[in-house]
Amino acid sequence: MKLNMEQRRIVELEPSGHMMIKGVAGSGKTTVSIRRISFLHRHYCHEADDKILLVTYNKTLLNFIKYQYDKFVEGEEVQQSELWFTPNPEVEITTIDSLMYRYYINYQNRTKQSLQVASGHVENQIMLKAIQLVANQYPGSKILSPKNSSFLRDEVAWINACHITDAETYQNIDRIGRATGGGGTPQKLLKNSEVRAAIFDLMETFNHMLMQEGFITFKQMNLLALQEAQQMNYGKYTHIIIDESQDLTKVQLDFLTCIYHEKKHSSIMFVADNTQSIYSQSWLGKGRPYTSIGYDMSGKSRILTKNYRTTTEISTAAYDLIECDANIRNNVDFVKPSLIDRHGHPPIYRFFMTSDGQLSYLVGEINSLLNDYSYSDICIVGREKRLIESVCSALAEYGLPSEILNASVPDFESDSIKLVTMHSIKGLEFKVIFLIDLNEGIIPNDRLYDFDDEDTFDSEERKLLYVGMTRANELLYMSSVRKPSKFIKELNVENLRIKRDCKLKPFQSTGIQNYQLVDQIMDVNAKEEVVRQWLLKELQQTYKYPLELIQFEYPVQQFSRKGYVDLVVSIYVNGEKIPYIFAEVKQFGAGIEDASLQLKSYMDVVPKVRYGIVTDALEVKCLDREGGTLNDLPPFQPQFLPETRGRRLYWNLKNGKKYVYAADLEDNEDIEVSDAENGLYVDCDSKVMIPVVGNVAAGVPITVHEQYVRELCVPLDWIYAKQDTFALIVTGDSMINAGIDKGDQVIVHRQNTASNGDIVIAIIDQEATMKKFMLMGDSVLLISENSSYEPIQMKREDVLINGKVIGVLK
Numbered sequence: 041m042k043l044n045m046e047q048r049r050i051v052e053l054e055p056s057g058h059m060m061i062k063g064v065a066g067s068g069k070t071t072v073s074i075r076r077i078s079f080l081h082r083h084y085c086h087e088a089d090d091k092i093l094l095v096t097y098n099k100t101l102l103n104f105i106k107y108q109y110d111k112f113v114e115g116e117e118v119q120q121s122e123l124w125f126t127p128n129p130e131v132e133i134t135t136i137d138s139l140m141y142r143y144y145i146n147y148q149n150r151t152k153q154s155l156q157v158a159s160g161h162v163e164n165q166i167m168l169k170a171i172q173l174v175a176n177q178y179p180g181s182k183i184l185s186p187k188n189s190s191f192l193r194d195e196v197a198w199i200n201a202c203h204i205t206d207a208e209t210y211q212n213i214d215r216i217g218r219a220t221g222g223g224g225t226p227q228k229l230l231k232n233s234e235v236r237a238a239i240f241d242l243m244e245t246f247n248h249m250l251m252q253e254g255f256i257t258f259k260q261m262n263l264l265a266l267q268e269a270q271q272m273n274y275g276k277y278t279h280i281i282i283d284e285s286q287d288l289t290k291v292q293l294d295f296l297t298c299i300y301h302e303k304k305h306s307s308i309m310f311v312a313d314n315t316q317s318i319y320s321q322s323w324l325g326k327g328r329p330y331t332s333i334g335y336d337m338s339g340k341s342r343i344l345t346k347n348y349r350t351t352t353e354i355s356t357a358a359y360d361l362i363e364c365d366a367n368i369r370n371n372v373d374f375v376k377p378s379l380i381d382r383h384g385h386p387p388i389y390r391f392f393m394t395s396d397g398q399l400s401y402l403v404g405e406i407n408s409l410l411n412d413y414s415y416s417d418i419c420i421v422g423r424e425k426r427l428i429e430s431v432c433s434a435l436a437e438y439g440l441p442s443e444i445l446n447a448s449v450p451d452f453e454s455d456s457i458k459l460v461t462m463h464s465i466k467g468l469e470f471k472v473i474f475l476i477d478l479n480e481g482i483i484p485n486d487r488l489y490d491f492d493d494e495d496t497f498d499s500e501e502r503k504l505l506y507v508g509m510t511r512a513n514e515l516l517y518m519s520s521v522r523k524p525s526k527f528i529k530e531l532n533v534e535n536l537r538i539k540r541d542c543k544l545k546p547f548q549s550t551g552i553q554n555y556q557l558v559d560q561i562m563d564v565n566a567k568e569e570v571v572r573q574w575l576l577k578e579l580q581q582t583y584k585y586p587l588e589l590i591q592f593e594y595p596v597q598q599f600s601r602k603g604y605v606d607l608v609v610s611i612y613v614n615g616e617k618i619p620y621i622f623a624e625v626k627q628f629g630a631g632i633e634d635a636s637l638q639l640k641s642y643m644d645v646v647p648k649v650r651y652g653i654v655t656d657a658l659e660v661k662c663l664d665r666e667g668g669t670l671n672d673l674p675p676f677q678p679q680f681l682p683e684t685r686g687r688r689l690y691w692n693l694k695n696g697k698k699y700v701y702a703a704d705l706e707d708n709e710d711i712e713v714s715d716a717e718n719g720l721y722v723d724c725d726s727k728v729m730i731p732v733v734g735n736v737a738a739g740v741p742i743t744v745h746e747q748y749v750r751e752l753c754v755p756l757d758w759i760y761a762k763q764d765t766f767a768l769i770v771t772g773d774s775m776i777n778a779g780i781d782k783g784d785q786v787i788v789h790r791q792n793t794a795s796n797g798d799i800v801i802a803i804i805d806q807e808a809t810m811k812k813f814m815l816m817g818d819s820v821l822l823i824s825e826n827s828s829y830e831p832i833q834m835k836r837e838d839v840l841i842n843g844k845v846i847g848v849l850k
């Protein structure tokens with residue numbers, strides 16, 4: 041892979057302390073980070089204690105990096121990658137959690153203190169005790185109640201994650217998302233309030249009680265790892281690259297600063313995309329400035345805007361989500377993605393009435409994809425683990441191999457469909473992604489509404505969906521069951537499709553007041569009408585059929601019975617209007633099996649109809665005349681309309697070529713000319729009007745009259761000079777073997793000379809006639825191209841040539 045210029049500049053940047061790389065999803069942030077290791081290792085790692093660290097937030101991403109590089113990197117880079125992933129004192133690639141855990145173990149060993157990570161249950165029990173104890177000191181406080189214990193546990197974890205060690209800091213900190221007390225927050229967390237004072241005391245008491253009982257939380261463990269790093273001066277890194285830095289907590293960021301060994305040639309690079317910040321305890325992802333962790337990034341940031349991972353169609357649809365979220369767009373570090381010219385199928389969205397419906401769709405679609413993709417190219421993504429677990433076991437029943445990606449030892453290569461949660465797919469990519477169960481209550485997850493205010497929480501969940509959508513290299517499927525997530529409505533339906541290889545967009549209802557062809561509707565309140573109106577709109581907007589070709593309730597005689605096709609699209613063929621597409625619609629979600637049979641029976645009795653479509657707005661089936669299934673319907677073509685142009689053949693005797701000449705029936709100056717052989721249109725910008733002066737017998741006039749009633753418009757190229765060009769109507773049949781028939785128009789150039797073989801207008805006995813000119817010695821043969829007529833031989837001086845035929849308009 042060749043890096044683009046911006047990427048290469050970042051990789052090869054001379055280290056000068058801290059810097060930030062902002063980039064959109066798929067812009068190569070991880071790619072650049074890995075190449076940068078190689079560069080730093082080669083050029084800026086010359087001192088004995090120089091070490092490089094690449095730290096990722098999530099374990100699956102770490103393993104994905106290893107997998108990608110083991111698989112793809114060649115030549116020198118293979119050696120480099122081997123260097124990184126085999127024990128090597130100079131380069132380390134790890135997750136922030138395992139790194140901090142190592143420091144925590146050192147802390148334990150040094151302090152001889154052994155604490156166990158508390159289970160959720162233990163944590164809750166101790167929290168309840170702590171609430172009881174502290175509540176006595178705040179008799180007026182409503183917040184310190186057992187019913188708020190999970191909110192309080194979350195808030196305490198947040199204080200610990202943010203490395204807030206004194207009450208004053210907590211009293212004054214911006215509590216983004218919570219301060220307003222919106223959504224499920226039990227109480228406003230106003231600055232300098234008694235509520236905050238109570239929570240801070242609770243945090244200290246809880247931490248203390250937990251440790252007393254020999255337990256610790258993950259957040260406290262991180263605090264102790266940080267303490268250890270501050271204490272010890274060993275194992276520091278000259279270069280640190282932090283991938284997904286927007287997800288890290290304040291403690292984790294402080295820890296990395298602490299293990300950064302500042303030197304003349306050292307560097308710490310924060311790689312971030314705030315649009316993908318999906319953790320509520322993250323620090324920078326919430327829009328906090330880098331100065332809050334001790335770095336001034338003015339003039340130190342670089343931007344990557346091009347999304348290389350997904351197609352333009354997928355990126356555009358995913359961006360719809362971001363565009364409607366002011367929280368995300370207004371974030372200081374927001375980067376608007378720019379698109380690369382890689383096109384593919386727009387994302388497919390399906391709605392199902394039941395989970396079984398979704399499952400059988402998944403099975404059917406995966407089976408149909410297997411011609412082009414292997415199982416390992418496909419990943420099914422769910423908001424929650426339980427959702428993918430149930431799909432995983434169901435797929436097994438259908439004989440489809442699948443496995444839930446294990447974050448610790450993921451096997452990306454195994455020939456099975458992967459299943460993963462939205463949180464763990466961050467940083468990964470697959471050729472085909474299915475985002476399932478995008479349902480109300482699941483995303484945004486209403487069980488988690490308890491803590492942050494609604495807008496903040498929605499933004500976080502919206503980003504989660506954005507992360508999922510931007511994982512697909514080629515094909516993205518999205519589906520909902522029963523009630524779609526409100527985020528689905530935020531996607532622009534124009535950017536979605538209902539099926540692969542089909543232009544039809546997902547169902548959207550139309551209000552009765554906007555129904556079309558109302559005079560043809562039997563019952564506007566009928567349940568299937570809204571489906572028919574959607575299909576009608578699709579036929580007009582997506583397939584471009586004009587409304588005048590569409591009709592409702594088209595009568596069909598089936599033996600003694602009369603039936604009515606719900607919708608028909610007709611076209612004109614040779615001036616005759618014939619039915620072209622039959623459509624049968626069913627009410628929303630009613631199924632299409634019966635309607636398919638009905639449609640086939642209608643098509644059977646109307647042999648002219650070519651295509652059929654049947655839909656209940658959820659399922660769609662297109663049929664051909666023989667009843668075979670088609671991917672899509674044909675789009676409208678201009679020739680389907682009644683003829684508005686007179687089409688004629690023009691034989692240009694100047695160059696021997698034939699053209700299709702089409703003049704508008706109402707405006708004969710509006711002409712279209714195309715090459716009759718290859719159909720290519722001929723430039724008609726320069727054209728002239730020539731008079732139609734009468735029939736051939738009248739000959740070519742000697743003087744030009746101004747008042748010719750009829751004129752013919754022809755391209756300038758076809759004639760020699762406008763003032764000497766006339767059109768005559770052929771009256772006789774003397775030239776039929778030359779392809780010139782009665783009624784044709786010939787274009788004549790006025791001249792009194794002719795060459796052998798020219799078709800001329802000659803005056804014989806004071807009457808004009810059209811003949812072929814042949815000079816024979818002193819005489820001239822005027823030949824009819826019709827064996828019924830004898831050639832006329834005349835003395836050369838007696839022959840009066842009036843003009844030469846330069847073209848024939850049939």
Ligand SMILES: Nc1ncnc2c1ncn2[C@@H]1O[C@H](COP(=O)(O)OP(=O)(O)OP(=O)(O)O)[C@@H](O)[C@H]1O
Nearest residue numbers: 041042043044065066067068069070071348349467
């Ligand atoms: N210059 C390039 N040319 C072609 N492909 C590229 C280029 N840069 C990156 N890619 C490809 O784009 C995809 C995304 O790259 P990468 O994972 O590094 O992006 P990212 O910014 O870390 O993405 P995300 O933040 O969404 O996880 C990868 O498949 C990578 O190989």
